[in-house]
Structure formats: C-alpha cells, structure tokens
Amino acid sequence: MRVIKRYRIHAGTFAWILHRLSGLGLIFYLLLHIWVISHLSGGEESFDGIMRFFGSPFFKLMEIGLVGVIFYHMFNGLRITLIDVGVMVEKQKALFAISVTVWLACWGGAAAVMISRMISAAG
Amino acid sequence: MIYRYNETVRSGGALWWFFHRLSGLYLAAVLFTHVLLLHVLMKEDLSFGAIAERVSTPLWKTINISFLVVALMHGLYGLWIVLGDYIHREWMRILIWCGIAVIALVFIIYGALTMISFEYGG
Numbered sequence: 001m002r003v004i005k006r007y008r009i010h011a012g013t014f015a016w017i018l019h020r021l022s023g024l025g026l027i028f029y030l031l032l033h034i035w036v037i038s039h040l041s042g043g044e045e046s047f048d049g050i051m052r053f054f055g056s057p058f059f060k061l062m063e064i065g066l067v068g069v070i071f072y073h074m075f076n077g078l079r080i081t082l083i084d085v086g087v088m089v090e091k092q093k094a095l096f097a098i099s100v101t102v103w104l105a106c107w108g109g110a111a112a113v114m115i116s117r118m119i120s121a122a123g
Numbered sequence: 124m125i126y127r128y129n130e131t132v133r134s135g136g137a138l139w140w141f142f143h144r145l146s147g148l149y150l151a152a153v154l155f156t157h158v159l160l161l162h163v164l165m166k167e168d169l170s171f172g173a174i175a176e177r178v179s180t181p182l183w184k185t186i187n188i189s190f191l192v193v194a195l196m197h198g199l200y201g202l203w204i205v206l207g208d209y210i211h212r213e214w215m216r217i218l219i220w221c222g223i224a225v226i227a228l229v230f231i232i233y234g235a236l237t238m239i240s241f242e243y244g245g
Contacts, residue, residue, distance in 0.1 A: 020205050027198035034191070034230050038237040040178065044171040055168050063162060070158055077147045084144065110163045121167075 011096060015076055022073040029066060057118065064114050068107040075103040139200060146197040153190055179243035191234045199227045 009017075036054065039047045053059075079099040082088055088095040161169065177183050203223050210216055 023201045027202050030198050034234045040241050041237055047171040051169055074151050081144050113163050
C-alpha cells in the first residue's frame, strides 16, 4: 500500500494517459469519418448535405481540437517508437520536451490557419 | 487480477507490437499529409465538386483504401490494447477480440466499397 500511496503522476505517466485517451477518441472519430465519407456514394446532394451539417462553426471549432488530438497522438507515438528502438533513451527528458514543443507548434500553426479561414468566411 | 500469460487472447504478441509501430510510422506520414491538405490548408469548405475528380482515379482509390485499412487496424488494435489491460476474464477477452475484429471487417468493407464503387464524370 505504501508503494501505491507514494505513486505520483509524472510527465511520462501523464503522456501515457493522454496517449490512451486521444487514441480512444481518434478511433471513434475514424468510424464516424468513414460513415461521413460514405455519403459520396449518394452523389453530390448527399455528400454536400452532410458536409454542410459538419461545416457549422461548432464543428469547425471541434475540428481544430481534433487536429490537436491527432498531432498529440502522432508526436507522442513517434517519441514512444524512438525510445522503443533505442534512440535518445539516455536523453528521454529532452526528447519529451521536443515532442511536446513540435506538437504545440504544429497545432498552433494549424489552428491559426483554420481560425483565419473561419473569420474570412464569416466576414 | 494478475495478468496471466497463458490467456488464449493476449494483449500483445511481437508481430502485433511490430505492426503497431510500423503502421504508426505509415500513418505519421500519410495522416499528417491528409490533415494538412484536407483539414488545414484547403481554401474553402470541402465539397463534392472539389474532391470528386481526384477520388475517382484508380491511384487515389488505392491510396485511400490502403490508408483506410492501416488506420482502422492501428486504431482498433489500439482499442484492444487499452480494453485488454482492464478485462481479464477469458470469455470476455475472446468476446471483445471477436467484436473488434467484426467492427474492423465491417468498416474495411464499407469504406472500401465507398471508394471502389465511386464514379465521376465520363
């Protein structure tokens, strides 16, 4: 019990929890995505109809979140794979910092582009 | 309950572990490009007219179907890893493994049919 009580959520543990949660979110998004794209079979009217539904500002904002979740899972997954094959094992903390920095930079850049398109579409 | 190695349906296996890394690398490249081109950098909202011509070509159908299969297998195997960590009763593990396999098959066939059957223009 004492071992359990002394347990702390370290950065690595937090990254592991986020990796699982983001992965769970992404698999359900993927199933939804496949269903949405299947509207191609119904022709132009059917496809544009569903795209209009998901084109509302609410879903646009959700999409920015989605891109952040994808990029997190991607760069944390690459970090895990590098550690698995023995790259930068001695410099785990630096690698962790790099993966978080690249994730936030990519997400920030993507979000800026997506938000500016939303603004110009509205204005 | 302590993890038992002799469970019929295990979480891992070296081949699956390797597949998860390899498919992860494939997705890092293809999904990054996909997100950039179709979710971030396109000039206006995606519409039928904007993508129909590209999606109807055999090359893109092949790329899209391979993307579909790899992404689904990576995602659903990941789902199995997570669920398998918390479910230890053998019949439950078998049930969930089979359930996930069925979902994989259904969505691979469903998505692939969407791509294969798609026609546009002449």
